[in-house]
Amino acid sequence: MHVVVCVKQIPDPAVPGELDPSTHALKREGKLILDESDSYGVEMALQLVDKAGGGEVTLVSMAPNSEVSGLRTALAMGAAKAILISDDALGGTDSLGTAKVLAKAIERAGEVDLVLAATESTDGYTGTTPAQVAELLGWPSLTFAKQVEVGDGKATIQRQTEAGYDVVEASLPAVISVTAGVVEPRYPSFKGIMAAKNKPVDEVKAADLGLSAESVGWTGARQTITSVAPAPAREAGEKIEDDGEAYTRVVAFLEELKVI
Numbered sequence: 001m002h003v004v005v006c007v008k009q010i011p012d013p014a015v016p017g018e019l020d021p022s023t024h025a026l027k028r029e030g031k032l033i034l035d036e037s038d039s040y041g042v043e044m045a046l047q048l049v050d051k052a053g054g055g056e057v058t059l060v061s062m063a064p065n066s067e068v069s070g071l072r073t074a075l076a077m078g079a080a081k082a083i084l085i086s087d088d089a090l091g092g093t094d095s096l097g098t099a100k101v102l103a104k105a106i107e108r109a110g111e112v113d114l115v116l117a118a119t120e121s122t123d124g125y126t127g128t129t130p131a132q133v134a135e136l137l138g139w140p141s142l143t144f145a146k147q148v149e150v151g152d153g154k155a156t157i158q159r160q161t162e163a164g165y166d167v168v169e170a171s172l173p174a175v176i177s178v179t180a181g182v183v184e185p186r187y188p189s190f191k192g193i194m195a196a197k198n199k200p201v202d203e204v205k206a207a208d209l210g211l212s213a214e215s216v217g218w219t220g221a222r223q224t225i226t227s228v229a230p231a232p233a234r235e236a237g238e239k240i241e242d243d244g245e246a247y248t249r250v251v252a253f254l255e256e257l258k259v260i
């Protein structure tokens with residue numbers, strides 16, 4: 001079985017992010033790391049290939065400055081190889097443009113049975129990319145998977161809902177977005193880290209995927225960040241002196257919020 005995992009490499013969330021004042025886009029100049037949300041997809045893919053008794057996991061990532069740090073982490077976990085799309089022409093690409101790039105890279109990966117992605121990234125979190133990738137490939141899209149099983153030419157997932165889960169299935173090949181917690185990601189072993197240094201990363205430009213400069217980047221973007229404002233400061237809460245009846249105010253407040 002051949003599973004492709006879309007992995008986003010993001011600025012370290014532990015370091016305060018900075019926006020470019022002219023484009024309002026997140027600055028991505030320093031080292032990027034594997035988005036933790038995508039470590040679940042990598043682990044799920046490795047486990048599915050193991051269960052299938054053979055095959056391999058390929059990573060696909062679009063990132064600036066030929067960045068491979070996050071890819072090396074996922075390769076150290078056990079993925080076999082990666083396709084990296086890195087190109088100055090991709091600066092300003094919105095989520096649909098990203099999906100176009102990823103779909104073309106997945107086609108470049110050859111015969112693919114399954115594509116995994118996270119339900120949303122940690123830095124952009126539109127949560128729209130995986131379904132757009134599926135649409136562009138013409139494959140079924142399964143979303144919010146908290147459990148994934150593959151067999152008999154189909155994928156069956158437990159789709160997280162507010163009340164519990166729905167069981168949903170689709171024929172393969174398909175694109176599945178997985179939630180955090182679908183599996184417990186492994187830590188890369190020392191042997192894995194050493195092996196990852198020599199695993200192949202196929203670095204390509206948008207043109208290598210047959211994408212024109214006009215369909216991606218700032219020119220191709222259909223979304224614009226018109227303005228950015230600091231989040232309003234948190235207001236002080238309401239204080240209620242307890243005269244023995246304060247609980248009625250607390251209950252009324254929770255009812256207003258519709259949590260009870």
Ligand SMILES: Cc1cc2nc3c(=O)[nH]c(=O)nc-3n(C[C@H](O)[C@H](O)[C@H](O)COP(=O)(O)OP(=O)(O)OC[C@H]3O[C@@H](n4cnc5c(N)ncnc54)[C@H](O)[C@@H]3O)c2cc1C
Pocket residue numbers: 006007008009025028035037038060061062063064090091092093094095096098099102116117118119120121122123124125126127128129130221223224225
């Ligand atoms: C006008 C505009 C300009 C932008 N400019 C830039 C820019 O210059 N540089 C930049 O990096 N971003 C830029 N972005 C943000 C970027 O387009 C989005 O982060 C990206 O399209 C994915 O959206 P998301 O993070 O919301 O992904 P989501 O849909 O929340 O991600 C879900 C999952 O999809 C997969 N995925 C998403 N993005 C990637 C990726 N790049 N590679 C591999 N897998 C992925 C991952 O599995 C991820 O967990 C811009 C956005 C807008 C609206």
